[in-house]
Amino acid sequence: MKRRLVFRVNEGLVDAEAWEETLALDYLRRELGLTGTKEGCREGDCGACLVLLGEPGEGGPSWKAVPSCLLALGELDGRHVVTIEGIAAGGLTPVMEAFLDEGASQCGFCSPGFIVALTGFLVEGRIDPVGALVSIEGNLCRCTGYGSIRRAAERLTKDFADLPKDLTARLEALGRRRVLPSSLAALMSSLPEPGSRPAPAPEGLNLGGGTDWFVKNPDPEPGAGVAFTDRQAGLDRIERTGDFLSVGAAVTVRSFFENPLVRAFAPGIEAFEARVASLPIRNRATLAGNVVNASPIADMTALLLALDARARLRSASGFRDLPLAEFFLGYKKTALRDGEFLDALLVPASAGPVRLNFEKVSKRESLDIATANTALALRMEGDRISWARLSVGGMAPVPFLARAASDYLVGKSPDAAAAREAARLALSDCTPLSDVRGSSGYRTRLLERLILAHFVRLFPDRGLLKEFWP
Numbered sequence: 001m002k003r004r005l006v007f008r009v010n011e012g013l014v015d016a017e018a019w020e021e022t023l024a025l026d027y028l029r030r031e032l033g034l035t036g037t038k039e040g041c042r043e044g045d046c047g048a049c050l051v052l053l054g055e056p057g058e059g060g061p062s063w064k065a066v067p068s069c070l071l072a073l074g075e076l077d078g079r080h081v082v083t084i085e086g087i088a089a090g091g092l093t094p095v096m097e098a099f100l101d102e103g104a105s106q107c108g109f110c111s112p113g114f115i116v117a118l119t120g121f122l123v124e125g126r127i128d129p130v131g132a133l134v135s136i137e138g139n140l141c142r143c144t145g146y147g148s149i150r151r152a153a154e155r156l157t158k159d160f161a162d163l164p165k166d167l168t169a170r171l172e173a174l175g176r177r178r179v180l181p182s183s184l185a186a187l188m189s190s191l192p193e194p195g196s197r198p199a200p201a202p203e204g205l206n207l208g209g210g211t212d213w214f215v216k217n218p219d220p221e222p223g224a225g226v227a228f229t230d231r232q233a234g235l236d237r238i239e240r241t242g243d244f245l246s247v248g249a250a251v252t253v254r255s256f257f258e259n260p261l262v263r264a265f266a267p268g269i270e271a272f273e274a275r276v277a278s279l280p281i282r283n284r285a286t287l288a289g290n291v292v293n294a295s296p297i298a299d300m301t302a303l304l305l306a307l308d309a310r311a312r313l314r315s316a317s318g319f320r321d322l323p324l325a326e327f328f329l330g331y332k333k334t335a336l337r338d339g340e341f342l343d344a345l346l347v348p349a350s351a352g353p354v355r356l357n358f359e360k361v362s363k364r365e366s367l368d369i370a371t372a373n374t375a376l377a378l379r380m381e382g383d384r385i386s387w388a389r390l391s392v393g394g395m396a397p398v399p400f401l402a403r404a405a406s407d408y409l410v411g412k413s414p415d416a417a418a419a420r421e422a423a424r425l426a427l428s429d430c431t432p433l434s435d436v437r438g439s440s441g442y443r444t445r446l447l448e449r450l451i452l453a454h455f456v457r458l459f460p461d462r463g464l465l466k467e468f469w470p
Contacts, residue, residue, distance in 0.1 A: 001225060004195035007076040008054075009034070010086030011184050013192060020074025020228075021220040025049050027073050028083060036084035036112045037068055040140075043215045044070045044281055045367075047113040047139030052120050053283075054080035054191055060167055061191050064254075064283040065120035065135070070214045071284070072207075075228055078194030082184065084112035087119050090181040094159060095119055098152040106144040114139050117280070118153060122160055122179055123170065123188075132157050137367060138278030206341040208250060208289030211281050229286065235343070238262060243350035244310075249288035249342055253277065253300060256287055265353050266307065266377070272358040276300065278367050288342045291324070294332045297370040297394040303358055305391035305401050306375035307347045311335075314343035321346065328398035351387065354379055357457045359450040363437075370394055371437040372446050376454040378409070385409045390422065390451070395432045395443055402426035405451075414459050416467045423451040 006015045009032060018027070025042075028034040028051070040048035044067040051068045053076075054061040061080065068081075087093060095118050098104070105111040114136055121127075121135035132153040141149060160177075164170050168189050175182030205226050207213055214220070229235045230250035237248045238259045245261055256262055257273040276299045277285060290300040291311070301324075309324045316339060324345070327335050336342070354377040362368035372394035379387040388409035393399040405425040412418040432443035456464045 001074075001223060003074075005073060005077045006192055006195035007078065008080040008187065008192050010082055010089070011181075011187060015195065018073055019222040020072060021222060021224045021226050022073040023069060023214065023218075023220075024051070024071040024073055024076060024081065025068040028068060028081070034083050034085050036088075038109055038112060039069065040109070040113075042069045042218050044211055044284075045138075045140070045278075046110070047117060047136070047278075047280065048110055050113040050116040050120075050139070050280060052082040052116060052123065054082070054188060056191060060189060063120060063124045063167075063188065065117045065280050066283050067138075067280050069218075070209070070211050070281075072210060072214075072220075072226065072228065074226070075230070077196065077231075078191055080188065080191055082116075082180075082188070084116055086184055087115065087180060089184065090178060093119070093179050094177065095122070095152075095156060095179060098155050098159075099149075102148045102152040102155070104144060104148040104152045107142075110139060110141045110144075114141070114149060118156060119179060122156065122163065122174060124167070127157055127161050127163055129154050129157050134274070134279055137274075138280040206249070208286030208292075209252060209281075209284035210289075211277075211285040212289065212293050229288065229341075240349065241346075243348060244346040245349045246312075247287055247309075247345040247347065249286065249344060251287055252283060253285045253287065253290070254279070254282040256300075257282075265347070265349055266356040267353060269303075269356055272303070274366055275358065275360050287345055291327070291345065292334060292336070292342050294328055294334050294398070296331065296397055296399050297373060298399060299358075299360060299370060299373055299393075301399045302360075302373045302375045302391045302393045303356075304345060304347070305399060306356065306358075306377040306389045307354070308377070308389050310346040310348075311342055312344040312346055313337075313340045315340045319343065325401040325403075328400070331397035351379060354387075355458050357454045359453050359457075361446055361450065369437075372443055372450065374447065374450045374454070376451070376458070378414075378458065383413050385412055385414060385418075390426060390454075392426055392430065392447065394437075395447055396430040397433070400429065402429050404429060414455055415462070416455075416464055419452050419455040419464065419468075423448045426451055 038048035040046040049068045050065045053066045117136045125131045171185040174180045175185030235248040235250035290298045311327045356377045358375045360370045360373040375391045377389045388406045390402040390405045405422040432440045434440045452468045
């Protein structure tokens with residue numbers, strides 16, 4: 001849809017009639033001439049096109065590095081985009097100087113993305129070496145070698161360890177210390193008024209972060225009729241509603257893992273965040289989008305299945321709920337009817353917290369698509385399992401809940417015999433597929449090992465590691 005959009009780019013205000021579906025990368029480069037934002041993979045994997053995006057947050061703007069190749073122009077209405085040109089308007093910054101001093105730039109094509117990512121880290125991150133490296137995990141370099149880049153990032157954590165936590169105070173400090181032009185830093189404490197307020201369009205294409213859709217549709221047709229879930233009131237919230245944790249359709253992967261309600265319900269769940277995509281993708285990708293995409297190896301779907309989530313579907317006629325385990329009908333086929341979209345994911349929470357583990361095998365430990373994944377959630381009464389849900393992905397055309405294994409575990413002590421039987425029952429629920437990532441035989445052995453690993457990690461004091469693999 002073409003409509004009036006008002007947003008800030010660096011220190012200037014854009015007020016234009018534009019197609020919402022246009023990619024921000026294309027608009028920045030072609031219409032505004034900001035070619036420092038590079039076009040690389042156009043799939044969100046390389047980080048060359050990163051920009052800082054200021055969005056509404058609690059108490060003021062929230063700033064995150066995001067891939068502009070997967071960001072629609074319609075998402076910018078009432079928001080603020082900072083590109084490498086805006087960061088560099090005052091000359092060399094300490095981030096750039098660190099790159100120069102450490103020899104961290106060679107051909108230079110990837111450098112703007114790294115500079116944007118690390119600047120974003122200084123704007124909104126927890127200043128420590130781990131956080132610095134996480135901030136650039138979505139950036140690729142083909143020629144320099146990562147040692148010098150790591151040194152530059154780690155140097156910044158030492159030089160800026162004293163930054164204040166408050167955003168306004170931090171922006172003022174970053175302006176004084178030349179990380180950002182002071183005039184730009186002053187503007188980053190507020191957002192412009194949007195040009196228009198789109199109404200929900202449940203009968204159109206409702207899009208979350210677009211991190212998969214724009215990969216498949218890199219040049220969307222103008223007028224495609226996309227409605228963005230994060231522009232619809234209330235869909236970006238996680239809240240306790242009766243017996244459930246309600247996760248709105250616009251909640252991002254990062255927001256989910258960082259949410260205190262989620263962390264209280266599944267203690268330690270934040271440890272699995274690094275296994276899911278890169279930080280810039282987690283800043284945009286939504287749980288609802290991950291579910292509706294209906295991939296058999298979707299990481300967040302595996303977690304949600306183990307948490308016994310329900311899908312709340314919305315249409316013009318109202319709402320209906322169904323178990324997430326019944327949402328997937330076949331490969332890339334879901335139970336969504338014409339005119340419906342996924343409004344929220346409901347996680348039953350009345351019975352109290354769960355013990356949760358997530359296992360994933362991929363070619364790379366992180367930033368990679370899974371060959372297989374699985375999650376196990378348990379509740380205990382004394383030495384016995386009182387409730388269990390085991391999910392499996394990558395073994396069949398759809399992700400699924402291993403019902404027989406889940407039911408079997410109830411009432412059992414979490415010992416080696418129970419773990420082995422749960423693995424056997426889970427395998428009886430499927431015929432592992434063969435594809436380029438692994439044969440059926442490989443996947444069979446893999447799933448067995450991953451299920452045993454659940455018990456090793458959830459019950460580290462029981463000596464199961466030596467019993468399984470002496």
